[in-house]
């Protein structure tokens with residue numbers, strides 16, 4: 001079917017590695033090739049985050065699509081430049097270096113990210129804790145030294161997790177500048193637990209500020225945010241047989257099998273707007289003495305989480321919130337996670353528990369609206 005009123009501008013980019021906050025800090029690699037489908041007139045090379053990503057934009061004209069795409073990339077690059085804690089030149093690194101000292105002037109973007117992270121810390125009762133940076137550093141160092149941290153080391157790191165000791169002002173000073181201060185020496189912010197969802201959301205927002213945009217998806221390694229014009233509605237709400245242009249159809253995400261690194265899709269998920277984010281231990285973990293430990297740390301114990309959750313998928317209108325909640329679910333365990341998600345307006349989720357090689361799906365009540373088949377079967 002053709003849609004003569006609109007020229008379709010679709011851009012699918014392969015993004016190469018550089019290490020965003022919370023990613024494993026590997027050094028930057030050369031940009032990967034960028035693939036574009038034949039509808040696109042755009043070719044671009046780009047380097048973003050340590051993940052493969054896709055940006056798809058529907059616009060009225062191809063030129064508008066190109067501009068919107070460039071706006072998304074610029075936003076992603078800015079976020080990476082500001083918040084990559086493995087980059088000594090980032091604002092987050094400057095804030096971390098100054099811990100225990102005076103406030104550091106930061107951009108509004110950085111201030112907003114820290115404020116949202118603090119909000120997530122409150123919402124999740126501390127399960128999501130953006131100050132895990134010092135604990136992450138401890139476990140990373142111990143992994144390199146092939147030993148477990150000592151109790152004293154864990155106790156010292158636990159003293160650095162109080163988000164009430166983070167002062168952050170967004171344009172708050174008399175001259176409108178934003179600033180951030182970690183009150184205690186040694187404190188380290190690590191926004192990796194919400195970075196991908198937050199960045200995807202910000203990129204979608206940047207796309208939406210452009211002219212002629214009908215729909216957009218920014219997918220960073222399976223975590224993504226999307227938007228489309230009203231009228232798409234959840235599947236099944238349109239008249240039977242009514243055909244819709246692609247930008248009025250829901251975006252499709254994949255629920256991945258957490259038992260394998262093959263990225264096998266267990267079930268498709270569909271969303272018209274908002275973000276779909278998954279946390280799990282499939283791809284990233286600490287390995288010490290032949291044993292794997294979760295890369296999600298429990299801020300109460302200072303140790304990697306140990307429970308039967310293989311993955312936690314969260315759908316939420318806001319990308320940073322979806323990402324932070326998914327990480328928090330890994331800490332909270334199934335019961336408390338479902339309770340939390342049911343309590344939060346707009347949040348839905350699916351926890352996959354693993355027992356003797358079998359997956360047990362534990363969804364919130366409204367999660368099935370994101371399943372085209374309305375059923376969880378695998």
Ligand code: AMP
Nearest residue numbers: 022127128129192193279295296297327
């Ligand atoms: P995600 O993959 O979104 O669950 O994020 C995991 C990353 O978030 C880790 O690699 C750490 O950088 C960071 N992190 C680990 N534990 C926590 C936690 N309890 N709260 C917030 N961030 C965390």
Ligand code: MG
Nearest residue numbers: 193323324327
């Ligand atoms: Mg997360």
